[in-house]
Amino acid sequence: MRAFPILEARQIVKELGQGEGKVQALKGVDLALYEGEFTLLMGPSGSGKTTLLSILGCLLTPTSGTLTLGGEAVVHRSAEDLADLRRRHLGFIFQSYNLFPTLSALDNVRLGLDVRGFPSRECKERAAEALIEVGLGHRLKAYPGTLSGGEKQRVAIARAIAPEPPVILADEPTAALDTENGHAIMELLSCVARKNGRAVLAVTHDPRTIPFADRVIEIEDGIISGERKKHAATVIPARLRQPQAAHGTPAPYQERKRQAHA
Numbered sequence: 001m002r003a004f005p006i007l008e009a010r011q012i013v014k015e016l017g018q019g020e021g022k023v024q025a026l027k028g029v030d031l032a033l034y035e036g037e038f039t040l041l042m043g044p045s046g047s048g049k050t051t052l053l054s055i056l057g058c059l060l061t062p063t064s065g066t067l068t069l070g071g072e073a074v075v076h077r078s079a080e081d082l083a084d085l086r087r088r089h090l091g092f093i094f095q096s097y098n099l100f101p102t103l104s105a106l107d108n109v110r111l112g113l114d115v116r117g118f119p120s121r122e123c124k125e126r127a128a129e130a131l132i133e134v135g136l137g138h139r140l141k142a143y144p145g146t147l148s149g150g151e152k153q154r155v156a157i158a159r160a161i162a163p164e165p166p167v168i169l170a171d172e173p174t175a176a177l178d179t180e181n182g183h184a185i186m187e188l189l190s191c192v193a194r195k196n197g198r199a200v201l202a203v204t205h206d207p208r209t210i211p212f213a214d215r216v217i218e219i220e221d222g223i224i225s226g227e228r229k230k231h232a233a234t235v236i237p238a239r240l241r242q243p244q245a246a247h248g249t250p251a252p253y254q255e256r257k258r259q260a261h262a
């Protein structure tokens with residue numbers, strides 16, 4: 001049986017625009033994300049993917065419906081509360097990477113930890129650890145301008161996972177990449193979900209990415225129109241495997257650090 005969902009949206013309705021131009025972009029969406037699962041959200045242009053992702057990311061308030069994140073109700077919160085929820089529960093990955101060009105890969109990742117209030121030394125250690133995790137241990141000091149598209153997206157993934165949020169939301173993470181790099185990024189996101197028990201949701205148009213996902217949710221005209229689940233296990237590359245706690249659940253950062261220094 002599945003665990004409790006980390007994120008759960010129920011009967012989400014969202015109206016956008018005003019007057020004659022008003023549209024119901026979402027018409028009663030139910031969606032739950034579970035730890036350890038990589039889920040794709042697919043649908044035609046204008047079906048409501050971006051609107052739904054924005055609501056799940058606490059960036060847009062639904063017209064009606066409920067959203068819970070880590071057991072906390074999200075709707076009817078102040079802007080500061082929402083920012084706090086985002087910082088504690090969510091990591092974001094964008095199509096265009098959104099890296100600071102004047103900062104090294106390490107500092108791009110470190111900045112996201114700084115703003116969350118992690119102690120300075122821990123920021124550096126965590127940032128380096130996250131970059132190693134995404135296969136960029138050899139490019140810590142590289143600037144975005146010297147990185148390939150795939151490498152930039154890996155830095156963005158490292159930035160999203162470094163604070164260890166339970167939920168990661170990705171908006172078209174492979175849209176700017178060629179097929180090979182796109183597949184590598186999807187494989188990495190699948191590993192990110194499985195390895196540390198995170199829930200990863202990616203919006204994509206690309207059907208070639210389906211084999212990498214545990215679930216595919218289809219949205220059409222503001223309604224969830226279907227869901228497919230995969231049963232075959234994805235193989236996690238050795239370099240991405242990590243020690244697990246004795247009881248089988250992933251060791252959190254502090255515990256991994258303690259084990260490393262023991």
Ligand SMILES: Nc1ncnc2c1ncn2[C@@H]1O[C@H](COP(=O)(O)OP(=O)(O)OP(=O)(O)O)[C@@H](O)[C@H]1O
Pocket residue numbers: 016017018021022023024025043044045046047048049050051052
């Ligand atoms: N600010 C807005 N005002 C009015 N209608 C809007 C607004 N933003 C989006 N819409 C409409 O809401 C619907 C859902 O849009 P949304 O951007 O969520 O779709 P999408 O599936 O992400 O599309 P795409 O794949 O093209 O990015 C569409 O009909 C769109 O035209």
